[in-house]
Each structure stands twice: as structure tokens, then as C-alpha cells.
Amino acid sequence: MTFITRFAPSPTGPLHLGHAYSALLSYDMAQAVNGRFLLRIEDTDVSRCRPYWEEQIYDDLGWLGLSWEQPVLCQSEHLERYNAKIIQLAEMGLIYPCSCSRSDIRAALSAPQEGVPPTTVYPGTCRHRDMCSRQPGDALRLNMERALEYVSSKQLEFLESGPKHAGMHIVSPQELQRSTGDAVLGRKEIETVSYVLAAVVDDAKQDITTIIRGEDLFDTTALQVLLQALLDLPTPHYHHHKLIRDNAGKRLAKRDDACAIAKYRADGLTPCDIRQKLGL
Numbered sequence: 001m002t003f004i005t006r007f008a009p010s011p012t013g014p015l016h017l018g019h020a021y022s023a024l025l026s027y028d029m030a031q032a033v034n035g036r037f038l039l040r041i042e043d044t045d046v047s048r049c050r051p052y053w054e055e056q057i058y059d060d061l062g063w064l065g066l067s068w069e070q071p072v073l074c075q076s077e078h079l080e081r082y083n084a085k086i087i088q089l090a091e092m093g094l095i096y097p098c099s100c101s102r103s104d105i106r107a108a109l110s111a112p113q114e115g116v117p118p119t120t121v122y123p124g125t126c127r128h129r130d131m132c133s134r135q136p137g138d139a140l141r142l143n144m145e146r147a148l149e150y151v152s153s154k155q156l157e158f159l160e161s162g163p164k165h166a167g168m169h170i171v172s173p174q175e176l177q178r179s180t181g182d183a184v185l186g187r188k189e190i191e192t193v194s195y196v197l198a199a200v201v202d203d204a205k206q207d208i209t210t211i212i213r214g215e216d217l218f219d220t221t222a223l224q225v226l227l228q229a230l231l232d233l234p235t236p237h238y239h240h241h242k243l244i245r246d247n248a249g250k251r252l253a254k255r256d257d258a259c260a261i262a263k264y265r266a267d268g269l270t271p272c273d274i275r276q277k278l279g280l
């Protein structure tokens with residue numbers, strides 16, 4: 001089986017050292033086994049994505065010495081593909097519309113309910129609603145309990161090769177209920193799917209064998225594995241890598257322009273300097 005991995009940035013700001021680490025590591029791991037390295041632009045959130053940042057991504061990655069297969073998959077061009085999966089899940093009776101605002105959810109969570117342990121996941125206020133009652137602006141949520149029943153005959157598991165969590169992981173339904181609950185799969189702001197569903201659909205579409213990404217996303221893997229099982233898609237291997245932190249030990253964010261690749265380029269650093277900084 002050919003090793004296939006992807007780097008999947010969102011064009012919402014400059015790439016920083018953390019992105020460079022993820023992209024270079026993915027590229028190197030693919031090169032080491034004669035595998036394939038793909039680039040995917042995760043731009044379904046039109047309110048935050050800009051063509052300028054997409055161009056900057058290509059420019060920075062090229063400068064770092066990476067090359068990738070053409071054409072690049074831009075998610076904004078495939079919304080029908082994700083909506084088809086939403087419809088599929090709806091026909092399975094696994095999703096429902098939700099009109100709750102953040103403050104509705106906070107209020108419901110703080111209302112004491114006898115015998116129900118405290119939780120921070122969505123309390124299920126709209127769970128009784130069916131899809132016919134969907135209004136414009138409603139989010140779409142996964143009915144976690146039903147979804148878990150649906151896949152109860154399957155073993156939910158994934159193989160992890162990253163340094164911190166290496167090994168086989170069994171996804172516990174109870175843990176998914178407790179930590180994730182009725183996850184949003186369709187966003188209310190724009191009529192489109194959540195990041196996690198689009199990513200699962202495209203990982204299968206692009207035959208990704210190994211997902212390489214930061215440790216901060218480790219906990220979202222369980223939901224992805226569940227979605228793969230619900231949609232009859234293969235579960236790839238996962239490799240969660242260390243996070244690159246700034247000098248103060250803080251995780252880098254898109255707004256931290258100080259660590260933007262463009263800034264290092266302007267300062268005259270070379271791609272070798274970047275690799276050295278990152279220990280690659």
C-alpha cells in the first residue's frame with residue numbers, strides 16, 4: 001500500500017512555524033517511503049478564508065522546498081460532496097436541527113437536572129426535533145446515542161504512530177458521549193458542513209493512509225473514527241506530532257505574526273534555517 005498523506009491548511013492567516021513543522025514532517029515522512037504528499041485547502045468557512053492567504057500558503061510551502069501533486073483539492077469547490085453525506089446521515093435518522101445559541105446552551109447546562117452528572121457537552125435541547133423542522137440558520141447535530149447504536153457491531157479503533165500516544169486506540173462509546181456529545185456536523189452560519197465531516201470525506205476521497213497533524217487534535221480523532229464507521233469509510237493511520245511553541249512556551253496561533261514564515265523570509269532566513277529551528 002502506497003503511503004499517502006496530506007497537509008490541509010485553512011487560508012485564514014499566515015502560515016507560522018507550527019504549520020511549517022507539520023508540512024515538512026508530512027512531506028519528509030512521505031519522501032522517506034516513496035509515498036505521496038498532497039495539499040488540501042480547507043476553505044469551507046467563506047467568512048474567514050481569503051484568496052490572498054491561499055496564495056501565501058503556496059508561496060511559503062514552495063519556498064520551504066515542498067512540492068505537491070496538482071490539482072490541489074479546494075474544499076469550497078466540493079460543497080455538494082459534503083452535503084450528500086449530511087443527507088445520507090439524515091436519511092439514517094442520525095442528525096437533527098438545532099437552533100440553540102451559545103447562551104441557550106450555557107443556560108441549559110447550568111440548570112440543575114436531578115440525576116444527570118454535570119457536563120459541558122450540548123445538553124440535547126433540540127434532540128427531539130426532526131429534519132422537517134429545519135429552519136434557515138439551524139445547525140445540524142449528530143445524535144450521538146443513535147449513532148453509537150448504529151455502529152454498535154463495529155469495533156471503533158485507530159492506530160497511532162505519534163510520539164505521545166503511539167499504539168492502537170479503542171474508541172469508547174461512553175467516552176465519546178461524555179467528551180463530544182451531539183457534535184455539530186452542519187454549521188449554522190453558512191449552509192455547509194463542519195470541518196470534521198469535510199475532512200473525513202476528503203481523507204477517504206484522496207485515499208489518505210496516514211493523517212499527520214498536531215497533538216492538539218488528538219482528542220478529535222474519536223469523532224472522526226465514528227464518522228468513518230457511519231459512512232463506511234476506511235480509518236487511516238494517525239500520527240499526532242508535538243506542537244511548536246513560542247519562546248514563552250505558548251502554542252502558536254494564526255495571529256502570532258512574529259512566527260509567520262513570511263516574517264522569517266523577510267528577515268533573510270533560509271529554508272535550512274527553518275528546518276534547523278524545527279529540528280527537522
Ligand SMILES: [Zn+2]
Pocket residue numbers: 097098099100124125126127
Ligand atoms: Zn438546540
